Amino acid sequence: MSELVIKDLQVSVDTEDGPKEILKGVTLTIGSGETHAIMGPNGSGKSTLAYSIAGHPKYTITGGTVTLDGEDVLAMSVDERARAGMFLAMQYPVEVPGVSVSNFLRTAKTAIDGEAPKLRTWVKDVNGALERLNLDPTFGTRSVNEGFSGGEKKRHEIAQLELLDPKVAILDETDSGLDIDALKVVSDGVNRFREKEGKGVLLITHYTRILRYIKPDHVHVFVAGRVAASGGPELAEELEAEGYDKYLKAAAV
């Protein structure tokens, strides 16, 4: 069971000219076992939504609420949110020089579970996850995200999704910059996660391409810091054919 409820979320960032409002009241409910796709043009505030839910210090919440199974997410620290079951696959994963992938994964798993994983099964789990994401077994010895190709970074994010097994995953443009083979590998990973009981997915994307592999239950069009329209998978088909123009014009008025 997992339900992520976002109500009237308003977020601003500090700029040289003072605070700038980016999210202007976002309301969304990701029910247990549901996959929601958020589609929107560049600069519409998709990453801001993802980062704000995860607790990035750059963003200031000026209004609204976010709850996970009734718990106040916004009152939690960044790591508490992760331990409560939130996971963000980042659009631009961060390099951590000198920290190996295997050390990182083990540290994260220990933090999430509150105890160190059993060595035998853990090694098997890690190797399995890396293999399913088409990552070389020596991947574990490399420094986190350092010198990774774009595709390796995204596949590493999904490997973490498999291993850390959150309640709700927010995937911020995980499809961007992937060739078709990598896109399939990543989509398979996300689908394996979705098959598990009660998992929620918020799939943020700029393109409709990934929706051929990951079938959303709901699609939202995101423009200028707001949900401009919501519907079923047919909405994605409409966007594929007509683009965001209609919504952008409406937002500009």
Add this chain to the structure above:
Amino acid sequence: MTVTDTDLGTDPSIARDSVASALEQDRVESHLNPPPSYDLADHPVPTGREEVWRFTPLKRLRGILDGEASDKQLRREASLPEGVTLTEITAEQARELGELAPNDRPSALAVANAGGAVLLDVPAELEATEPVVVTLTGKSADDLVWGHVVVRLGRFSKATVVLRHAGSARYAATTTVVVGDGAELNMVSLQDWDDDAVHLGRDAIRVGRDASVKHTSVSFGGDVVRMHANVEYDGPGGEAELLGLYFADAGQHLEHRLFADHNQPRTKSNVVYKGALQGQGARTVWIGNVLIRKVAEGIETYEENRNLVLTDGCQADSVPNLEIETGEIEGAGHASATARFDDEQLFYLRSRGVSDAEARRLVLHGFFNDLIRKVGIPSLEEQLTDTVEAELAKNVLDGLAPVGGAQ
């Protein structure tokens, strides 16, 4: 980020040096480093305004530079692989072995006052399988101790030498390392002093033809630690890797000064020093001087210093200097950066459930990790990693307000 280039155009002392070098190749001196000399008159008591002393808190040297005689010693324990010897020699013998003359007051005083030297001798062609470990332990910071050491590696020999300083003292020492042709040395000087020790040290290295030297200076303890690592070459083809790792706590002054003197063609120097600072008044200084002489064609040099500032109230100075007298070089570069914890890195780790303190520990571990592996002494690796983490545990994990995105 601070990067300082020596301005070749306007510094009159460089112009003078260049003229001198055209006349008399061997005598040219770097304007960054005083001329070597055994004569104490050439090394007057510093006022603190001198370029080479301006970063050092002279008062806290507690009278070492006055140069009083003292017969106090550090207790010496040595573990020597077969064939390697440790003996006492006279100061004259040390000179005859080809030691490098003192280049500052503490090293000149050390030679004058130590009453002889200790020779660590690795015979020609011996390949020592175990590391040489020498531990020098002081009794009290009230004891003034003068040290004079020569390390000699015979032709084509191979050795690892760990020199560990512990306990407390006011200690000034000069160590010459003469590395024979084709020999290979891996040497670590570990400053693991108690809180009140003062250590002024100079490791002067002569790299033989086609020889290679790795020298690592590790400074954790002490009130004031000021270490020189000097390298020059006895022939072409020599390589020197100069590494350093330091961790300054509240009130500590840790200073590392490098001088790579490319006085021979086709020689290499590669310098990487990394440091962390935490607590009120923690101070580190890194001065990286590289001189590429006219004869030194086809050389390669790179130097890098990185500092990670963990809390408010710390100061890290970092000054790379490059003097170039020939244009015929393979490569020369430097980098220097002083940074705080990166908010994006901490956020990434914390978004995976890792606590703030644990995220900082990981980042710091990563910061030093590559360097610790480069040291290349497995028995020391774990010890260095543990010490770094213990240092971090002292303050940051104890809830001393860290800088940056804690929330």
